[in-house]
Amino acid sequence: MLMQLLDADYFLNANKPVVRLYGKTENGNSVCAFYDKFLPYFYVRPNSKTAEAVKNIREIVSSEEIEKFTPSGYQAEPAKLLKLTITNPQDVPRISAMLLDQKAVDDIFENDILFKYRFMVDHSLRGMEWVDVKGQKTFTKTVTCPAYGASSISAVNKKENAGLRYMAFDIECIPSDITKPLNSKKDPIVIIAMSFTPRYKNHDTLVLVAKPASGQGTQGFQNEKAMLEEFLKIISAYDPDIITGYNINSFDLPYLLERLGQNKLPKFFGRCNDKPVFTKTFGISQETVIHGRVVVDPYQIIKRDPWVKFYRYNLNTIAKALLGEEKLDVEYSEMPDLWKGSREDLNRFVEYARKDAAISLRLVIERRMLDKFFEISKISGLLMQDVFGGQTMRIEVMLLHEFRKRRFVMPSKTSRTTVSRREKEKDKLGLKGATVLEPKKGLHTEGCTLVLDFKSLYPNLMRAYNISPDSLLTGGSFKCNIAPNGAKFIDKEIHEGIFPLVLTQLLESRESIKKLMKTARGEEKRILNARQLALKDISNSIYGYTGYVRARLYMIDVAGAITAYGRENLEKTKKTIEEKFPVEVVYGDTDSLLLKTSLTNLDEAKELGEKISKAVSSELGNLQLEFQKIYRTFLILTKKRYAGWKFTFDGEWKDEIEMKGIETIRRDWCPLVSQTMKEILDIILKEGDMQKAIATMRNVLEKLKRNEIPLEMLTVIKGITKSPENYEGMLPHIELAKKLAERNPHDKPRIGDRLGFVIIKGNQILSKRAEDPGYVKKHNLQIDSDYYIHSQLFPPIERILVSIGVTKGELLGSGHQSSIMDIMNGTKRRTKHEINIDFSKEDDKKALDDWENFVCQKCSKSYRRMPLQGSCACGGELLIAYQGSVSNRMVRKG
DNA sequence: TGCGAGCGGGG
DNA sequence: GTGTACGCTCGCA
Numbered sequence A: 001m002l003m004q005l006l007d008a009d010y011f012l013n014a015n016k017p018v019v020r021l022y023g024k025t026e027n028g029n030s031v032c033a034f035y036d037k038f039l040p041y042f043y044v045r046p047n048s049k050t051a052e053a054v055k056n057i058r059e060i061v062s063s064e065e066i067e068k069f070t071p072s073g074y075q076a077e078p079a080k081l082l083k084l085t086i087t088n089p090q091d092v093p094r095i096s097a098m099l100l101d102q103k104a105v106d107d108i109f110e111n112d113i114l115f116k117y118r119f120m121v122d123h124s125l126r127g128m129e130w131v132d133v134k135g136q137k138t139f140t141k142t143v144t145c146p147a148y149g150a151s152s153i154s155a156v157n158k159k160e161n162a163g164l165r166y167m168a169f170d171i172e173c174i175p176s177d178i179t180k181p182l183n184s185k186k187d188p189i190v191i192i193a194m195s196f197t198p199r200y201k202n203h204d205t206l207v208l209v210a211k212p213a214s215g216q217g218t219q220g221f222q223n224e225k226a227m228l229e230e231f232l233k234i235i236s237a238y239d240p241d242i243i244t245g246y247n248i249n250s251f252d253l254p255y256l257l258e259r260l261g262q263n264k265l266p267k268f269f270g271r272c273n274d275k276p277v278f279t280k281t282f283g284i285s286q287e288t289v290i291h292g293r294v295v296v297d298p299y300q301i302i303k304r305d306p307w308v309k310f311y312r313y314n315l316n317t318i319a320k321a322l323l324g325e326e327k328l329d330v331e332y333s334e335m336p337d338l339w340k341g342s343r344e345d346l347n348r349f350v351e352y353a354r355k356d357a358a359i360s361l362r363l364v365i366e367r368r369m370l371d372k373f374f375e376i377s378k379i380s381g382l383l384m385q386d387v388f389g390g391q392t393m394r395i396e397v398m399l400l401h402e403f404r405k406r407r408f409v410m411p412s413k414t415s416r417t418t419v420s421r422r423e424k425e426k427d428k429l430g431l432k433g434a435t436v437l438e439p440k441k442g443l444h445t446e447g448c449t450l451v452l453d454f455k456s457l458y459p460n461l462m463r464a465y466n467i468s469p470d471s472l473l474t475g476g477s478f479k480c481n482i483a484p485n486g487a488k489f490i491d492k493e494i495h496e497g498i499f500p501l502v503l504t505q506l507l508e509s510r511e512s513i514k515k516l517m518k519t520a521r522g523e524e525k526r527i528l529n530a531r532q533l534a535l536k537d538i539s540n541s542i543y544g545y546t547g548y549v550r551a552r553l554y555m556i557d558v559a560g561a562i563t564a565y566g567r568e569n570l571e572k573t574k575k576t577i578e579e580k581f582p583v584e585v586v587y588g589d590t591d592s593l594l595l596k597t598s599l600t601n602l603d604e605a606k607e608l609g610e611k612i613s614k615a616v617s618s619e620l621g622n623l624q625l626e627f628q629k630i631y632r633t634f635l636i637l638t639k640k641r642y643a644g645w646k647f648t649f650d651g652e653w654k655d656e657i658e659m660k661g662i663e664t665i666r667r668d669w670c671p672l673v674s675q676t677m678k679e680i681l682d683i684i685l686k687e688g689d690m691q692k693a694i695a696t697m698r699n700v701l702e703k704l705k706r707n708e709i710p711l712e713m714l715t716v717i718k719g720i721t722k723s724p725e726n727y728e729g730m731l732p733h734i735e736l737a738k739k740l741a742e743r744n745p746h747d748k749p750r751i752g753d754r755l756g757f758v759i760i761k762g763n764q765i766l767s768k769r770a771e772d773p774g775y776v777k778k779h780n781l782q783i784d785s786d787y788y789i790h791s792q793l794f795p796p797i798e799r800i801l802v803s804i805g806v807t808k809g810e811l812l813g814s815g816h817q818s819s820i821m822d823i824m825n826g827t828k829r830r831t832k833h834e835i836n837i838d839f840s841k842e843d844d845k846k847a848l849d850d851w852e853n854f855v856c857q858k859c860s861k862s863y864r865r866m867p868l869q870g871s872c873a874c875g876g877e878l879l880i881a882y883q884g885s886v887s888n889r890m891v892r893k894g
Numbered sequence B: 001t002g003c004g005a006g007c008g009g010g011g
Numbered sequence C: 001g002t003g004t005a006c007g008c009t010c011g012c013a
Helices: A050-056 A089-101 A115-122 A224-238 A252-262 A298-304 A315-323 A332-340 A343-366 A371-380 A391-405 A416-429 A457-464 A498-519 A522-546 A556-580 A602-620 A671-687 A690-705 A732-743 A773-778 A785-803 A808-812 A817-832 A847-851
Strands: A002-013 A016-024 A030-035 A041-046 A062-068 A079-085 A105-109 A130-138 A147-156 A166-173 A189-200 A203-209 A218-220 A242-244 A278-282 A285-289 A294-296 A442-444 A449-454 A480-482 A488-490 A584-589 A592-596 A625-638 A641-649 A653-660 A716-719 A754-759 A852-856 A878-882
Touching: A002 A115, A016 A115, A016 A130, A030 A130, A041 A050, A041 A089, A050 A079, A050 A089, A089 A105, A115 A391, A166 A224, A166 A252, A166 A343, A189 A224, A189 A252, A189 A343, A203 A224, A203 A343, A224 A252, A242 A343, A252 A278, A252 A285, A285 A294, A298 A315, A298 A343, A315 A343, A332 A343, A371 A391, A371 A522, A391 A498, A391 A522, A416 A556, A449 A457, A449 A602, A457 A498, A457 A522, A457 A556, A498 A522, A522 A556, A556 A584, A556 A592, A556 A602, A584 A625, A592 A625, A602 A625, A602 A641, A625 A671, A625 A785, A641 A671, A653 A671, A671 A690, A671 A785, A690 A785, A716 A732, A732 A754, A754 A773
Parallel strands: A030 A147, A166 A242, A203 A218, A242 A294
Antiparallel strands: A002 A016, A002 A130, A016 A030, A041 A079, A041 A105, A062 A079, A130 A147, A166 A189, A189 A203, A278 A285, A442 A625, A449 A592, A449 A625, A480 A488, A584 A592, A625 A641, A641 A653, A716 A754, A852 A878
16 A cells, blocks of 8 residues: 555553554555554763663663764774663653663663654655555454554655645634633634545535524534534544644644643544644744644744745734735724624624634645745654644755665754753854955945855765864864865765755755746646755755754754855855956855946846856856846945845846835834835935935925825734733823723723824833824824834934935935934934844845854944944944854853 | 844635 | 644833
8 A cells, every 4th residue: 555644643552552654555555554563762972881780770681782984073993882672652751861870871862752753764755655465454443543463564656746635724712701812611602613635425614513503504503512522523424634724733723722621522633543632832823733634824934934024924914915815893892792793793703714724724725834844854754743843843844854765863952961061062152254345335226136056065064074073173183174264174085974965965955946937837846846945945944953952963063164165155256256357356155246337237247247147157166156136226335234236137127126224114113114214225226316315305404294195005003912901011002902991990901902093292111102093183182203203213214314324414405404413413322222124034035144153353242133334332343153053142251 | 342132924 | 633833023121
C-alpha cells in the first residue's frame, strides 16, 4: 500500500512502542500503518564508569560499540561511541539524566530526538512524502481509519499530492456578564460555523446553532451540548485532513476543548481514540494537537511571513487585502442582543459566523497558503503539524537525515546553562555582522541608481570556502581556507563539510526547478514555485542557525567566518566596480550595492547594470552579482532607511515607489500622517520638487492650526479589550471610554467596542484629553494642534525633509514665523511624544535581518535598530552585529 | 535609557 | 510528549 505521510505518533503496547503513521492513499482515503519493531536509542561517549552503569540500568536492553563522527570541528577519525537501546521512549530523559548525573558518560548525543522523528529518520521518511507499507490489514479500535500492521516500511519517490479534505470552523460565544471578558469555563458556545472543501453532503457551509433555528445550511439544537455532539459527529463523518480557521490555535480550539469538558463530552476528534485533542501553551502562543490531522491557522501563517507585512492582522483587514472580501459587520458588543433578538437578528448572527468560516477556508485554499509548507515538509522531513514553527526544527531534522547517511551524530539540545553562557560570551566578544556601507545621504535625482545584489550570498560563501561545523579546523596542519576572522576550514578535497554539501543540494535543486518552471503551467508550475521558495527559505536560514544560541550546532566561529567573508566580498566588489565603471557606490548592505550613474535613459541604465553584473560575476567565479532594478530617483535618510522610484523591466517597464525602513502606515498614526507622508515622498521622488514638498507640509501645518482638517483625518481607532478597571496604565481610548460611560450610563462602551478618539486642547495629561470625534463636533471643541504637529506629523516628516537638505530656515520661510518657530523650538520637547519609526516591519523582508543588531565600534553600545542619526550617541561608527536569536532580551547589555 | 507590563488574534 | 518557545510597544522610573 502507498500512502502520503500526514502525521505520526506512537502508543505503548506492553511497555513497547508501536509507531503509527497516518496517511492518505492515492485515492484520497485515510489509512494508518502500525509498526512495532522499532526501539528508541541514543549515543554516549563512554568512560571508565560506563560499563558498570549500563549493566545496572535494567531499561537498557542493548549496548553496541559504534564509530561515529561528532560535528564540532574537523575530525579525521570517527569517535568510539556506545549506542544504548531501551524500550520505552518516555524513559529516555530519565536514563540519560541518570548517566550524566553519575558522570558515567563523557558526552551524550541524540537523546532528545522525538520518537516519531527517530523512526522517520531511520527509515528515510519525510512529512508529505510517499511511503510504501507492506503488511496485513489489522482490526483495531485505536484509530478511526483502516489500519495495517506493517512488516516493512520504506520511502517511495512520487511527486503527486493526494487529495486532502479541508474543514474550516468558527465559533461564536456570548459572555454571561457583558462587563467581563469571555470565560470559557462559563460562557457557552452558541454557534459553530463550518466550511468545507470538498463539500460535505452537498454543503459548502453548515452552521450549528445552540437554540432552535432553521434555514438553508443551518441546524438548530436544544442547547450547547446537543450542538457540540453534532459537531463531533460531523468531524467524524467528514474526516478532514486539514482543520483550519482564523486564530483557531489560540481561540476556537482551546475554547472548544474547555466547552467539551464542561459539557462532559469526549475530547476525541483526531484519528485515534486513545489520545484526546489537547492544547500546548508556551509563553503566549498556543498550539493544538489533533492526532492524525493537521491544524492550520492562517493568522499565524500570515503573521509570521517575513515577506508580507500588514499593519493589522485581524480577519477583516487580511480578507480585504488577500481576497477583496469583507466580514459581515457585527460588533462584539451587539452579539448578546442578536442572540436574544428576533429571527432576523439571529439570522444575521448566523450568517456572520458562516462568512467567517468561509473566508478563513478561502484564505487557505485560494491563496494556496499550504503549498510552500507541503514542500518545506518534504525537504526538511518535518511532519505538517510542525512546519509552522520556527526554522530551528526544520534545519535540525533535515540535518539529522544527512548526519545519519554520513555517520555523524547530532549534539543534544542546548541546556539552559549553555544557552546563557553562549549569550554572555557573545555579548562580550560580539559577533561582527555584515557591512552596511555609509550611504551618500540625501536625494539622488540626476542619474539612475542601479541596484545589484549577490545571489544567495551566505549559502554560496559557505560552499565556496567549505564553511561548516565539521570542517572547522581546531588544530593540526592541513590545506585549508583561512577566513578574514581567522577561522580555518579544511580544504574540501580532504573533507567536504555537511553544510556546504546540503546547501549545494538545495541550491542546485532550486536552479533546476526554476528551469522547469519556464515551461510548466498551471498546477504544476505552482507547486514548482512553492518548492523553489521553500528551498530558498531553508538555504537562507542555515547561516542564522549557526549563530543562534539555542542551536544544537551553534558555532560562533562558523557564523563569524561567513559574515567576515561577506564583508570582504562587498568591499572588494565596491572597489572593483568603481575602478572599472563610471559609477559611484551610493549605498550597500550585506549583499547589495546601489550604483549611481549619469544615465537618465532606463534602457541604457539597464544595459550598464547587466554589463556590470557579467563582469563582476565572471571575475568572482563562485559568486553571482545580479542586476535587480533601477531607482530612477533615490532618497536615502540613513543606513537601512530609504525610498526609491523603482523601475523593473518585464517585457515593458513598470514603476512603483519602493520604501525600505520608512513606514507610512502605523496603528498609532492618524490618517493625516500617513497621507501627508505619502504625498511628500511622491512629490520628492516623482517630481523632485522640493519647494512643492515644503509647501505641502506647510499647508498641512497651517490647516491644522486653523482647524481645517476634518476630524476623521485626526482620529486614531483602538479597541477595548477588557473592562476599564482592569487597565493598569493610562491609555487615551480607555480614558475616553470612562468619560463616555459617565455621560451615558445606559449605553456604556463595552468590551469589544472599537473607539475612535482625537486629542483636544487642555491642561490635563494626554490620555485624559482623548475625546469622541462626534462630541468634539457637537460642542465645537478645539483639537490640540500642537499635539498633532509635534507628536504625529512632525517627527516622521521632518526626518525626510531635513535629510534632503531642507533647512529649518526654509521651512520657516513664509510669514508664519511665530507658529512654526514654536514647532522648531519644540524639537527638544518632542522627546516626550517621540514616535520612533519602526523599520522592522518593512525591512524584515530579509530573513537575515532577524539576526542583526547594531553595535558601536567605539563604546560597544548596542542598538536593536539603527539610530536615526546613523551613528552611535557617542559619535562612534555602528557595525551590524549578530544577534543570533529571535529574542530582543538577549541583545541587551548586562 | 532601561525595565517591566501588556498586547496581539479570537468572542 | 525523548516537550517547556514570542516580539514589540508603551508607560514609568
